[in-house]
Amino acid sequence: xxxxxxxxxxxxxxxxxxxxxxxxxxxxxxxxxxxxxxxxxxxxxxxxxxxxxxxxxxxxxxxxxxxxxxxxxxxxxxxxxxxxxxxxxxxxxxxxxxxxxxxxxxxxxxxxxxxxxxxxxxxxxxxxxxxxxxxxxxxxxxxxxxxxxxxxxxxxxxxxxxxxxxxxxxx
Amino acid sequence: xxxxxxxxxxxxxxxxxxxxxxxxxxxxxxxxxxxxxxxxxxxxxxxxxxxxxxxxxxxxxxxxxxxxxxxxxxxxxxxxxxxxxxxxxxxxxxxxxxxxxxxxxxxxxxxxxxxxxxxxxxxxxxxxxxxxxxxxxxxxxxxx
Numbered sequence: 275x276x277x278x279x280x281x282x283x284x285x286x287x288x289x290x291x292x293x294x295x296x297x298x299x300x301x302x303x304x305x306x307x308x309x310x311x312x313x314x315x316x317x318x319x320x321x322x323x324x325x326x327x328x329x330x331x332x333x334x335x336x337x338x339x340x341x342x343x344x345x346x347x348x349x350x351x352x353x354x355x356x357x358x359x360x361x362x363x364x365x366x367x368x369x370x371x372x373x374x375x376x377x378x379x380x381x382x383x384x385x386x387x388x389x390x391x392x393x394x395x396x397x398x399x400x401x402x403x404x405x406x407x408x409x410x411x412x413x414x415x416x417x418x419x420x421x422x423x424x425x426x427x428x429x430x431x432x433x434x435x436x437x438x439x440x441x442x443x444x445x
Numbered sequence: 446x447x448x449x450x451x452x453x454x455x456x457x458x459x460x461x462x463x464x465x466x467x468x469x470x471x472x473x474x475x476x477x478x479x480x481x482x483x484x485x486x487x488x489x490x491x492x493x494x495x496x497x498x499x500x501x502x503x504x505x506x507x508x509x510x511x512x513x514x515x516x517x518x519x520x521x522x523x524x525x526x527x528x529x530x531x532x533x534x535x536x537x538x539x540x541x542x543x544x545x546x547x548x549x550x551x552x553x554x555x556x557x558x559x560x561x562x563x564x565x566x567x568x569x570x571x572x573x574x575x576x577x578x579x580x581x582x583x584x585x586x587x588x589x
Binding site: 299301302316317320321323325329331332333334343344345346348349352353354355356357358359376378379380381382383403419420423425426429430433435436437438441443 | 470472484485487488489490491497498500501502504505506508509510511512522524526527532533534535536538541542544545546553555557558559560561562564573574579583584588589
């Protein structure tokens with residue numbers, strides 16, 4: 275009985291791990307990566323200009339690896355969205371990050387797909403931006419947030435899709 | 446006494462380690478001219494990501510909180526962490542407003558682990574959008 279329970283628990287744990295494993299996105303130089311890192315405020319880490327709670331979501335964040343390497347964490351799982359909303363609660367804490375390490379010669383970047391507080395917190399999918407956006411926009415679905423966002427609509431209305439007022443796509 | 450010295454030595458070492466989590470990086474004062482771009486689309490090359498064709502997407506990404514960079518004339522990409530004394534680098538309205546523009550900025554340049562970081566002290570000139578890529582690429586992505 276105990277053996278069966280143990281086996282079931284092991285299988286469930288293994289499934290959970292697989293379910294929270296990063297997917298490949300077909301990007302050049304990408305590598306599926308699961309790593310324990312410290313979440314840091316990039317401006318603070320680079321210049322010493324630090325703010326309370328890593329800037330409370332207004333500053334770009336990055337991963338400080340154990341060997342001292344610093345990598346900007348710039349993307350979450352949602353379309354056109356960064357990772358700050360997912361990572362800000364982990365400011366200066368160690369997490370397990372699962373995602374894609376993109377070792378592009380232009381600059382290395384990390385795309386975050388899942389996170390958990392190290393060493394054994396509960397996994398979260400990196401989709402906090404959409405949840406926060408929905409909450410800030412009257413509960414609207416965030417699937418195509420970028421087409422409904424009032425800041426974007428205002429900017430595109432003023433500038434046009436090409437950024438030059440009056441210049442429009444050919445219909 | 447020897448024990449106390451050892452204790453202080455250990456405490457001192459611990460304090461040093463905790464107060465210096467980052468590597469010392471010395472900035473270089475620079476003037477950079479180039480195009481304001483979306484870091485993710487441009488670096489990963491998941492789509493064409495320059496000029497008028499990509500302007501709308503660059504707005505989406507900047508508002509979505511993806512870092513903005515300046516692609517200099519020599520191709521170097523500088524990730525912007527601060528502009529005109531404003532520490533906001535996530536969806537900063539000032540930066541969103543000048544996406545895809547060709548600018549010349551005065552700033553402090555830091556290099557760490559293969560990333561060029563830029564603290565923009567002043568946007569010296571802003572020529573607006575001059576990279577007319579839409580004739581060739583249309584609207585990227587989705588064509589609308």
